[in-house]
Amino acid sequence: MKASELRSKDIDGLKKEVGDLLKAHFGLRMQKATQQLSNHSQLGKTRRDIARAKTVLAQKNKEAK
Numbered sequence: 001m002k003a004s005e006l007r008s009k010d011i012d013g014l015k016k017e018v019g020d021l022l023k024a025h026f027g028l029r030m031q032k033a034t035q036q037l038s039n040h041s042q043l044g045k046t047r048r049d050i051a052r053a054k055t056v057l058a059q060k061n062k063e064a065k
Contacts, residue, residue, distance in 0.1 A: 001017075001049050001052070001053070003052055003055075003056060006052060006053055006056040007056055010060075011057065011060050011061065011064065014053060014056060014057040014060065015057065017053050018050060018053045018054055018057060021046060021049050021050045021053060022050060024046055025043070025046045025047060025050060028042055028043050028046060029043070
């Protein structure tokens with residue numbers, strides 16, 4: 001997901017997005033542990049998406065204060 005897409009969301013939408021990404025990352029980690037994951041690069045992409053969403057969320061929280 002692009003940062004510009006994340007910036008267009010409000011704070012509640014960003015919190016939901018972070019939660020969804022964390023659940024998706026957990027699912028990918030479980031697939032890796034059970035050797036069902038075929039595309040290992042998805043783990044890195046998901047981790048970077050989480051970091052990107054958390055960064056935008058922190059920026060919006062800082063602006064709101």
